[in-house]
Amino acid sequence: MSQVAVEELEDRAASLGSIAGSVSGNNVRSVLGDLPAKIGELGGDAEAIEDLRISCTRTAEATETAASDGLSSAASELEAAWTGSAASSAVGAITKQRSALLQDSELFTRAAGVLSSLSTNLASAKEDHTAILDNVADLAARAADVPDDDEEALHEFAVATRRVATAAATLLTALAQENRAAAAELRSISLGGDDVVALTPDGRESLEDILNRYQVAASEYELVDFPPPELVDVINPILERLGFSVPSSKWTQEELDLFLQLRPDEMYTWYRLQQEAYVVSEQQFGDPDNTTHNHVDAFRHAYWNARMTQEFGAEWSEAFATAHERKPENGRYPEAMDLYNNERGREIGTSNPNASPEQIASQVRQSVDQGDMVVISQDGRLAYSDQVGHGGTTTLDDYDESEVDRGGFVPDTDGVRPDRSGLNPWA
Known part of the structure; x- marks a missing residue:
């Protein structure tokens, strides 16, 4: 059942709850007349879902057979007939393919299990749904014969109507929850079996x-x-007099090219903003032990981008912050987290070009707290920052992304220059 249908079930359940709370002897007959439409249809085809389950089960069995019998036999025969490095590479490729097929078989088996529960639950819900509608029809027929002045009888029908409306609301709520959970599980399976993201809250961009x-x-x-x-050893004793130092670190060639567009005074400003982002982010969250993949990390990236946008413009800041993420060892989750939070920060900087650092910090902290940023949860999933508590994010040591599957987007930074409008005397 689609997400829209789930939301419709929840809306109908809420409406039935209101009806149950407002029915009385005075309006019971009109409520009973409207109730079938309020309950509505369930939709869905339990038999068709069962057919899909059978197909998934057969596919899982066929895939496992191909991996266990066909490829295992092929690898054994190849090893017996061929030796050398090329043979080892071929056997390795077959073994890898066998492993992939077995994983696919497990995913089809998981999908079959979800579909089995979905089919059973839908069939049971339809039986209950029919029984409730029959009960409503019976109550409406009997209530129609009750005289208007028989308040006691009408009151009894009102009590019975409240019960049936509540039962219908409970049925629809339970079915919506089951369908939502099934959809999330099937979505996880379609992404390769990993629960890569938390459940996206209603009304927000899909995680x-x-x-x-x-x-x-x-x-x-x-x-x-x-x-x-060698340059760091010379300049740091001088810079320490100004209150900070410059560590030598690994840069991508793309971010270095953009950095070298800056004048010396702008380079000084950039380094000052970088250190400021670290200090302010840790101040905001009480000097935490862990500053990676969490709310401190989200704040730091957004604040850094907001302040760079104020100083150098959104275009150059986007180009530089994106180039910074092009390090080969970056994983999908931290990369998505950083790029997304960077963009939120630039939006804040663009909307508040003349704000003080304190005002920017307040805006960014508010965005983190109300869930405008994303973090990585303790179980390794991407989540909105209000879905996870400050202690509920993963740590650097616990986080593991053994296979990096990056996107192919290559940013075009030709012609991108820092914004120097209105700056003198070097503009």
Whole structure:
């Protein structure tokens, strides 16, 4: 059943709850007349769902047979007839394919189990639904014969109507919950069996879409040490007098090219904003032990992008922050998290170009608290920042993404320059 149908079931259940609370001897006959339409139809075809279950079961069995018998036999025969590095590579490819087929078989088996429950629950719900409608029809027929002045009898019919309306509301609510859970499970299976995202709250952008859309291709160049370590040893004693230091770190060539567009005074501003983002984010959350994949991380990225947008414009800030994420070791989840939160920060910076750092921090913190950012939950799923408590995110040590499946989007930064409008004397 689709998400729209689930929401319709929930809306009908809420309406029936209101009806149950308002029915009385004075309006019971009109309520009984309207009740069948309020309850509505269930929709869905339990037999068709059962047919899908059978198909999934057969596919799972056929896939497992192909992997266990066909490919295992092929690998054994190949090893017996062929030796050397090429043979080992071929056997390895067959073994990998066998493993993939077995995983597919497990996914089809899981889908069959979900469809089995869905079919059984729908068939049972339809029986209950028919019984409730029959009960309503019986009550309406008998209530029609009650005299208007028989208040006691009408009151008894009102009590019975409240019960049947409540039963219908309970039925629809339970079915909606079952269908929502089944849809989430089938969605997980379609993504390869991993519960990659939390359940998206109503009215918000799909977390699955965020995970898939906010990806960028890895840099085609090797990472660069910047500033060069030998230069850092010279400049840091000077910079420490100004209250900060510059560590040598790994940069992508793309972000370095963008950084070198800045004038020396702008480079100083950029480093000051970077340190400011770290300090302010930790101040906001009480100097936490963990600052990765969580609300501190989300705040830091959004604040950093908001402040860069104020200083250098949204276009250059987007190009630089995106280039920063093109490191080859980035995983899908932290990459989607950072790119999404970066964008939210730039929106705040664009909307508040003249705001003070304190005002920007307040805006970003509010966005984190009300769920405008995304984090990675303790069980490794992408989630909105209000779906997970501050202690409920994953830690760097616990987080593991063994297979990095990045998007192929390559940003075009040709012609992108920092915004220097109105700046003097170097504009």
